[in-house]
């Protein structure tokens with residue numbers, strides 16, 4: 001059975017119980033797979049959670065988490081205790097890091113949604129929401145002429161959005177529902193199966209499996225710092241608090 005992804009339901013749930021499925025190793029080292037997890041595995045431009053798993057009263061540090069073919073792998077030094085299938089363990093996600101990642105990621109959604117609304121030629125294609133420098137890359141020929149003016153425009157729109165403090169909604173939704181609820185639907189959605197999408201207020205929803213804040217109220221600021229061409233794409237860097 002693929003791992004149940006509890007972090008989908010609630011970004012703010014940092015602890016949970018789960019059961020061991022198996023322990024194995026790959027080129028990264030030893031990892032355990034559970035029946036469910038609150039740990040976010042690295043992907044979608046967002047770093048993995050870290051934390052601890054407690055088994056038989058022993059704290060096991062989890063230093064990296066990945067997602068492979070439906071299964072979440074929790075890596076760390078698991079050697080101090082033997083983990084058997086079905087054993088109940090307690091999960092503790094590093095709260096500060098989770099929230100920092102959720103902030104970075106949500107700030108990225110806000111920024112690119114505003115950029116796409118200001119310049120209809122630009123389409124966000126890649127996000128990088130790591131602490132060493134967040135950015136989003138866009139495809140398309142920009143229609144703006146002056147970069148500094150464009151940055152100012154984006155930052156004004158971002159401030160307005162933050163002042164409104166719109167809610168951020170992540171939900172499972174069918175493409176038909178998408179089309180009804182929002183007119184500006186991305187046209188590259190898979191046709192049948194329900195999709196997890198995130199939307200900020202009524203701004204267009206994007207398929208996404210990351211962890212998000214509930215509201216823009218939790219962001220003090222999001223500021224675009226740099227816009228430059230890179231390998232044919234437009235790279236827009238931002239910082240946030």
Ligand SMILES: [Zn+2]
Pocket residue numbers: 105109198208209210211212
């Ligand atoms: Zn997202």
